[in-house]
Amino acid sequence: MASDALVINAITRRFGNRLALDSLNLAVDEAEIYGFLGPNGAGKTTAIRCILGLISPDSGTVSIFGNTDPVSRLVSVGAMVETPAFHEFLSGRDNLGLSAAYGQMDPSVIAPAMERVGLHDRADDLVSTYSLGMRQRLGLARAILGDPRLLILDEPTNGMDPRGMKDVRELLVKMAAQGTTVFISSHLLAEVAQLCSRVGILDRGVLVHESTVDAGLEDTYLSMTRGGIG
């Protein structure tokens, strides 16, 4: 489908005897904000790693804007997977410079990205001096470098204060309004409810539910996922 930004077609992935993803099918439309929900260990990060080519699925395909090649499909993608990692001995700006080089982007894209996440005044400080929330912002700046068409975010507000979380929500809504597709993985229902137009709920590697966001999201989530305690 031409309007699909991201299509996951029956991907399955095992780690030893454990089935992490079981024939996962999913499609995300262009310019929508899609919430990827699920409890810890449901397979959300595994799915994201498959999308980004960090691990290969045992079977199935991933297509981004119609491209299935594991390397070239990432041309218009920005991503932040789990806790972002940085070279501690480099400044925020230099870390983004490295990422821009790997993304074949002009260094001029760095300053606007730093500005958008509110880190422009700390851009030349070493990352080792950044707080957890600032690292998360820097990770987000790295993901939005060069205004990607598809933004894949795995728990983007981890470690952020309420102000930071609100800023991120506003940034993502603004980017979606400008045409960016956002695929956001989270287990924070309130965050997803405020941000996303559609959600998919993953449980033990299986997509158990997919719908537009409504008032009954929490009930749906609790009924569709299995608890791990007790």
Place this chain on the structure above:
Amino acid sequence: MKRLILAEMVVLFRRPTARAMLAVSAGLAFVVVFVLGGLQGSSVQFNGKPIPEIMSFSGPDAGLWALQLRHFFVMPLFLLTLAGQSVAGERSSHLMREQLVRPVSRHQMLLAKLISLWLFSVVALAVGGLVSVGLASPWLGVEGPWSQWMAGFGLSVLTDLGVLALGFVLSSFFRSTAGVVIAGLMVLGVDWGARLGLSALGFLGIKSAVGLNEFMLGTGLNLWSSVGPDWRWSSLVALGLWVAAMLSVARFRLNRLDVP
């Protein structure tokens, strides 16, 4: 690719281990020059002869001694550490993940890291060479084995590539820098022992042992010191084969590894 290499060079020049390597390269050269300078005028005897009679002292001699010291343990240790940090360390600390979420193949990433590390090792080599020869020549004199020093200096570039290839292949098997360094030193140690054994067998008249010895990893890595009448092309071929094999294995494994 050029931009990737430059970006990796920026990372390397800020990496504390790499900065230490540059400082040690210069420091070793200083030590060699001052030790040689001290020995030149000394009355210390070895086997009943004054040291100035059994050793030659000049700028290129100091350069050769500095190379000797460089390749003995210190630089292999630094090169293995840097290779381990750049590949195994970055993989386990998720930095490799941040690079591979960009439209870059693992092969390109590996090549950019290898070339930047190799260029950096050439810079470190040049620093050591300039300091040793630059300080020693006005002090100890310029008459000496320049061609031997230049050949050794040039071939050291290939030796460094060999050590880096070893670091890269080990990085595709180990998850930590420490693992790469320890395994690398063990490989070099086992290779040294095997070459010693082969030499002993060669001394006993077993010719095939001599032939095999020429194709050992350590023989290739010692290429830089084999300039002169003992020069054998087989050592250069051996190093080339080892580098090609190690990098092929590293590439094969890294293409298939899960990146956490």
